[in-house]
Amino acid sequence: MKVKVQTLDGKGKGSDLELNDAVFGIEPRADILHRVVTWQLEKRRAPAAATRERADVARTGKKFGRQKGGGTARHGDRRAPIFIGGGKAHGQRAREFNPSLNKKVRALGLKMALSAKAKGGSLIVVDNLDLGEAKTAALKAQLAGLGLGKSALVIDGEALNVGFAKASANLREINLLPAIGANVYDILKHDTLVLTRAAVEKLEARFNG
Template identity: 80%
Template sequence: MKVKVQTLDAKASGDIDLADEVFGLEPRADILHRVVTWQLEKRRGTARATRERSDVARSGKKFGRQKGGGTARHGDRRAPVFIGGGKAHGARLRDFNPSLNKKVRALGLKMALSAKAKDGNLIVVDALDVAEGKTKTLAGQLAKLGFGTKALVIDGDALNVSFALASSNLKGVNLLPAIGANVYDILKHDTLVLTRAAVEKLEARLNG
């Protein structure tokens, strides 16, 4: 698949061949759904459990007479009504740690990239250099390129410092290194922007 490469000034900078094995697949909703669900589940933290009556280390001996003591007929000090006793109907431990096959995860990322390419929402730029890292300069450049309301920009191994500084105050523009590319973020944004370096890294990662 051949795609035009542009500069941030919306000028032509040649063409690039995108591997059909990564950018030319037919997206499947079931695969994308599985990967996104797995990602969101992995984000959830472990719900901490509370100690119930059986978890508290206190004596189980009956500490008072059944009758004649003038108090309630308690069996032991682990009852919830006592300080240090177990909590009644406490929170249970919930550990969210789902698993998903690596091949399915890789396939989901390929299909997310292919979906953007198929819909025409993929832009490839030569580099992300912004003069003096100025937000105003970058905003004018992005308007010419037609980034849309929400754009995800993926760079190579390291993020371009000038672009990171200039885009930090722009609403709807997010920046990731190639290693951080994921299905959820790609699908959540209207436009996917890749640098030449990002294309090389993604193809090497997903074809390796």
């Protein structure tokens, strides 16, 4: 698959870039993408801590007061939830969220996400992210020519372009990642995917290495 390499302002188009069909040209499958996105979101969840219930509280089990004649309610031990220091009734149970997903399925999901953007016409390849000046207003004016839509994920090479990162920090519609951080959820979440030449090389090397 060939794409035109554009400049950051969208005004100039350079040479064609041949994308690896094994990475950008496979047919996306909704079930694979769903599995990978679900796995990603579940991995983000923090473990739920357990609360101490009646059996976990260290208090006496001796019967509290007389059964009859005290003029108060009948109680068993001091571990009851109605007492201060008693166990929690129907407390939260400990839960660990650490799902597993085969590495090949995860890799296939990322290839399918990249291919979905390429097939849908939502993939833009730019030469680099160099800016004349690292100013938010100047960057916003430049990006207007690319037609990014409501949101765009920009993926750079091994390291992020410092000037672009600084200028795009206040743009809500722009998110920036290094190539190593490319993931299915973020790619599918944004309307447009912008890759630099360095990002394309890194992504292809990631799967072919």
